[in-house]
Amino acid sequence: MPATFDSRRVYDVWQKLISDEELYELLLADRHRxxxxxxxxxxxxxxxxxxFRKEAGLRWNIENLRFRAADHVMSTLKVYLPRTIYLLTQGQEDWLRDIIYEYVALHRWQELGRxxxxxCVRFGRYVRERIAKRRVLPDIVEHVLSMELAAVELLREAGQVPAEKWPRERRELDDEALAAARPRRGPAVKVIELPVDFSDWIHSVDPSTGSVKEGSLTLLMLVPSPEETFRIQRMSEGARLVFERFTGERTAAEIARAVEDELGLEPAQVYRLLRRWLSEGALHA
Structure with missing residues (x-):
């Protein structure tokens, strides 16, 4: 490339060439004008x-960049949306690569890097707005995608929490202090409800294993602190009703009495749940 060209202009044209399929194909045919x-x-x-057309290896350079972009996206989705990816492709790598190539091409080969x-959020929209319009997807795909995107959103929220907003070091409270505490959710906690139960599948390391059962599923998702990893656990309907009462407005003793009156759950059971959630970082006092 002659030195007479402005380097920024050369870079901008190169980016156009990568992102514009038609321009690239016509350049190879010397018809780009x-x-x-x-x-x-x-x-x-x-x-x-x-x-650019005169340079040896032009096709290799473009195709290599596109391959790397697709490969990076594929690796990302396998980490954060593994079950959705499996349901879309039944574990077939070639099928997955075809989907990812089409997805990245739709976005003009601009993958989002780090x-x-x-x-993941952008790919979720692609599944709902394009793949689901061309293929009849089983309902489980949407349920699994919703769960995995909820986890992604929680991780995004956790990354935006200022350092001073995270709870201080967790410590066990004695019975009197626990009763007087006003517990509330941590800054990165989410409860989601799903119409089918695939809890076995969620806890399986291999996305190809697990089963779907009848009945609904409630999940507690959390990032306890900046130093701890994302966690997910099943929550019973009764536990959910108790958990949602801890908003920081009432003391634990007041909530325990109200739960006993309304749900018939003994205060000792409420306190056991509360201690567990405090120790896990789902609640803080």
């Missing part, structure tokens, strides 16, 4: 494209 008007290409940009969580 046909797009001058429709793409608003200046004579300088066309001359830069001429120089913004892994944003990439």
């Amino acid at each position: 046909e797009l001058k008007a429709s793409r608003g290409l200046s004579e300088e940009e066309l001359t830069i494209l001429d120089e 913004s892994c969580l944003a990439e």
Whole structure:
């Protein structure tokens, strides 16, 4: 590439070439000037494209960049949306690669790099707005996608919590202090409800194993602190009703009495649940 070209302009044209499928194909055929008007290409940009075409390995460079972009996206989705990916492809790697190539091409080969969580959210929209319009997907796909995207959203929220908003070191309270405490959720806690039970599948390391059962499923998701990892656990309906009462407005003793009156749950059981949630970081006092 001649040194007479501005380096920023060369870079911008290179980015156009990567993202524009038609421009790339016509450049290889030496017909790129046909797009001058429709793409608003200046004579300088066309001359830069001429120089790109002269360079050995142009096709290899473009295809390699696209392969790496697709590969990075695929690796990201396998980490954060493993069950959704399995349901879409039944574990077939070639099928997955086809989906990812089409997805990244739709976004003009602009993968989101280190913004892994944003990439998952964008892919979730792609599943709902494009794949689900072309294929009849079983209901479980939407339920699993909703669960995995809820976890992704929680991780995003955790990353935005200021350091001073995280609870201080957790400590066990004696009975008197516990009764007087006003517990509330930690800054990165979410409760979600699903219409089917695939809890066995959630806890399986292998996304291809597990089963779906009849009945609903309530999940408690949390990131206890910046130093701890994401956690997920099943929650019974009764536990959910108790958990949702800990908003920081009433003392634990007041909540225990109300739960006993309304749900018939003894205060000792409420305190056991509360101690567990405090120790896990789902609640803090």
